[in-house]
Amino acid sequence: xxxxxxxxxxxxxxxxxxxxxxxxxxxxxxxxxxxxxxxxxxxxxxxxxxxxxxxxxxxxxxxxxxxxxxxxxxxxxxxxxxxxxxxxxxxxxxxxxxxxxxxxxxxxxxxxxxxxxxxxxxxxxxxxxxxxxxxxxxxxxxxxxxxxxxxxxxxxxxxxxxxxxxxxxxxxxxxxxxxxxxxxx
Numbered sequence: 001x002x003x004x005x006x007x008x009x010x011x012x013x014x015x016x017x018x019x020x021x022x023x024x025x026x027x028x029x030x031x032x033x034x035x036x037x038x039x040x041x042x043x044x045x046x047x048x049x050x051x052x053x054x055x056x057x058x059x060x061x062x063x064x065x066x067x068x069x070x071x072x073x074x075x076x077x078x079x080x081x082x083x084x085x086x087x088x089x090x091x092x093x094x095x096x097x098x099x100x101x102x103x104x105x106x107x108x109x110x111x112x113x114x115x116x117x118x119x120x121x122x123x124x125x126x127x128x129x130x131x132x133x134x135x136x137x138x139x140x141x142x143x144x145x146x147x148x149x150x151x152x153x154x155x156x157x158x159x160x161x162x163x164x165x166x167x168x169x170x171x172x173x174x175x176x177x178x179x180x181x182x183x184x185x
Contacts, residue, residue, distance in 0.1 A: 014068055020119040028066075028110050029067075029110075029114070031106065031110050032106070033062040035103045036059070036065075036103065037058060040081055042103060043096070043100055045096045046089045046096035047090075061077040061080060069114035077107065078107065078108065081103075085100060092149060098146045101142050109135045141171075
C-alpha cells in the first residue's frame with residue numbers, strides 16, 4: 001500500500017502521486033522530461049536523422065519515470081537513449097555527445113531527487129544548490145573527458161597502462177574530493 005493514497009493499486013497510487021505533487025515537483029517533472037527528450041534530440045542531431053517513434057518512446061518512458069521515480073523506468077529511459085546513440089552515431093567526438101550527456105545527467109539528477117522526496121515536498125533551496133553543484137561538477141568532468149576525446153580523435157595515440165592508471169587515479173581523487181565537499185556540514 002502506498003503512503004500517498006493507501007490503496008495498494010499501482011495505477012491509483014500513481015494518480016495519487018500526481019495529484020499530491022507540489023508546484024515545485026511539477027517543475028521538476030517537466031525539467032526531467034524535457035532533459036530526456038533533449039538527449040534524444042541530441043542523438044538524432046548527431047546521427048543526422050531523428051525518428052519520431054524514438055522521440056515518442058523516450059518521452060513516454062520519461063513521463064512514467066517522473067510519475068514513479070523510485071522505479072526502474074528511469075534506468076530504462078537512459079538505457080534506450082544510450083543504446084540508440086551507440087547504434088546510430090558514428091562520430092565519437094561529436095559536440096552533440098556533450099549535449100546528450102548533459103540531458104541524461106539532468107534527467108538522472110532530477111528523477112533521483114524526486115525518488116528520495118515525497119510528491120508534495122518542497123525541496124529546500126540549500127538542498128537544490130548542493131544537488132545542482134554536484135551535478136555541475138559531473139558536467140565539468142564530462143566536458144573534460146569529451147574534450148580529451150575530441151583532441152585525440154583520429155590521431156594515432158599509443159596506449160599506455162601508466163597513463164590510464166594516472167587518469168583513473170585523478171578521477172578517483174576528484175570523486176573523493178567532491179564526496180568530502182558534499183558531506184554533512
